[in-house]
Structure formats: structure tokens, C-alpha cells
Amino acid sequence: DAIESDEPDEKGGAxxxxxxxxxxxQQSRLADSLV
Structure with missing residues (x-):
């Protein structure tokens, strides 16, 4: 837990x-396919 709590922001943010x-x-692709 200590190791995970040390670098949660960098990995989680990425x-x-x-x-x-x-x-x-994906949303842009769906919009293009729908249009």
C-alpha cells in the first residue's frame, strides 16, 4: 500500500x-459514422 500511495497521482493522471x-x-468516430 505504501508504494501505491507514493505514486498514485502520476500513474493515475496518465x-x-x-x-x-x-x-x-471514440466519440468523434461515432459522431462521424452517425453523420
Missing amino acids: VEAALRDSGSR
Whole structure:
């Protein structure tokens, strides 16, 4: 737990950023396919 609590912000932030980027890309693809 100590190791995980030491670097949660960097890894978590990177993961969240990646998920947001992939999510936005998927949404744009869906919008393009729908239009």
C-alpha cells in the first residue's frame, strides 16, 4: 500500500488522460459514422 500511495497521482493522471483521449476519439468516430 505504501508504494501505491507514493505514486498514485502520476500513474493515475496518465491513465485518466489516456482514457479521456481514447474516449474522445471514440466519440468523434461515432459522431462521424452517425453523420
